[in-house]
Amino acid sequence: MTRTRWRVVFGDRRGLFVCLLAALAATVGWRTTVTITDNYTVVNGLVALSEGHVVVREAVFGSSLQTPGMVSGQGGPVARNYAHIVLSLPALWLLQAIAAVADLTVALVGVWSLLLLATVVVAGDILDRARLARLAGSGVAVVAFVVGVTLATPLDQPHLALLAMQTTAVAVAGLSATLLCRLVALLHGERAGLAAGVALAIASPGVLWATIPKRHVLTAAFALATCYWLARSRTTGQSARRFHALAYVPVGLTAWLNAAEGLVLLAALVAVDLLTLPRLDVRRLALVAGAFICSLLPLVVTNLLVAGDPLTTPRMLPPYGPDGGGDIRFGGGSTGDGGSLPFAPLLTPVAEVLTPLRVFTGFLTDGLRAVVTAPEKLYHTFLRSGYVATQNTGSTGLAINLAFLEALPIAGALVALPVLAVRRARTLELAGIRASLATTARTADAFALGYAILITLVYIPRLPLHAMLTVRYVYPLFPLALYAVARLPAARVAVHEQATLLAFTYAGGVAIGGQLTVLVVVFAEYGASETLQAYALLALGLAALLAGWSVAAALGRHATRTGAVLFGLAGACASNVIGVFLFQFFAESFLLPFVPL
């Protein structure tokens, strides 16, 4: 790749670094097994597609085709989330090519070691320690490779489709970190961008979801891409028009993944776009409309192949088999993805364009009603999980589904946002609001806020739910929350002035906290539920401290060192929670031979 081409994707070394770091962290917990029962559906869907047909003819993974999310298309059972399936084809071909010339376990251990080397080398370049980083990186990479090859056992996979879908999701998780890094860097400079990207890469639930073949990491990446390109379209420059058109491309791709989430993205984008657009010329409108229509092509083609109708998405089709795929749960068995929204009104043949929109507005009104009539849903989804009873057998005796803040205590700092907003509003004249909204930062803010509200409204009627782990339906809120934290002036000051303290607190929190966790789990015989809920309470404590700190800072009482320590601890807490999920709750079938040690 030439010098300029990699910059198109990564921007600068920091964008590349967070991408590598995210991929490195996520692959530590890479498990070569089906995690949630609806994984069978998409993985078998990829097997079928790689053989040249949409209809899933054989359950290469699992024992039956009646898995959650498998639907009856024209000609037989078909899968869903086709964006993820089709985008995984290149990864599948790559893995098949590697397996043809090398032992795949050895090759993947090698790739991971080289990823480690690349991460250390790029970090060295950023910190101006290039020579040391090259030597040390080479050393640890060789050690990792030799140890890995020594311990390697054969991969037990019926097909490479599962690994391919995981590879795609890991790559997308890496690019998400890059997008967040570039978005924040665009508004507040490289250092703030780097901090936000690193937080997403190693201290957020992204580490967990990147190796589970589900749609959430992709949904978030598409939303981040729209946010970034929309912000770029508001900067002055020749390419503003091009970025404006680009911002609409992820809409079609998201709809290809999940139609409801595509509509959420479209609604948030259009609303913010109209509200903040400086001026509209015909060329710009034509370019934007063209990009949007092109982005819908994969969705339309897929719908035609799957359902025989361009407007019928896989999720609108009736479930395959008499039981409708059963229920979503971990490991084997079967489980209905909570992602399958109530499409009952759509089961009758539909050809109108308006019906999906009516269903969508139905979701939103359902969401509003749920928020008003059952506020405890918001409480359990965002604040405190504990044991939440559901009607589902997949959840028997588990309290492992954490609330948003328990999974991302850093977000506690966001409590200061209303305080800042009120203080800002006092100095703002009403007429100036629209002009103020049209700036790059405010456009991105408005999009992030609008998207967060809409995605919450769509999913809140179904939450809290089993098999969520970290409220995965609203997974895009995690990177958006990190963006919002990076918008807090006090948080940026902490990163700028006390970066070393923050980094060491984080590293200490993970190293010491991780070992303490292992000791407590072993000697006090904690189950996964108990460990996770203990961590949840710790996370809430840290979130409360961060909330107090950030409100104080918003009111003018700064304590930068305290902030850096709190951010470091909150980040370490989030990382350790992911560690508990991976090494205590799942605890098996790791791809890397030296994990867990």
Place this chain on the structure above:
Amino acid sequence: MDIARAAPTAVVAIVVLTALVSGPATPLDFTPDATPCDGDVRAQVGNATVEVRSLPDRATLTQAGYGARVWTLSVPQAIVNVSDVDGRPALSYRIFIPDLGRQVGSRTVVSRCTTGRLSLAVGESTFDPDEVTPGEYNATVSVVYRGTDGGQQVERTLAERSITVVAEES
């Protein structure tokens, strides 16, 4: 030549060469099947002499703290002595709690590599907070042998014992 510049290139070369050498075209195999004990026999085919040394007389249900509230069943291990193994017969160690309507257990496949003293565990099992009330439950633990004899499937309960499961709040 600057070592620091050459080192990463050397690592890439080592990794690529090793991966290629490990490939299907070469006789070298870095990932041998680590299961020579099992042979090619399916589980539950074969026979063995199994003597149950001890079964527990008590198990516990403990409620998790920190708001998790779920109950975890913990059953002490059963100790068995395995000898004269041929093939891969299996041993199941189970607990049945009628009042909770639940039987849980785990299966251990034995082979000629696992002869001698062996500890069997039931494995972790959890219950909803409202399923269990503090107190005592009657239960049965058993060790069941599954193998073949002259091509016929054989299933024998080697030992069975009535025990008490104590559920206590933490």
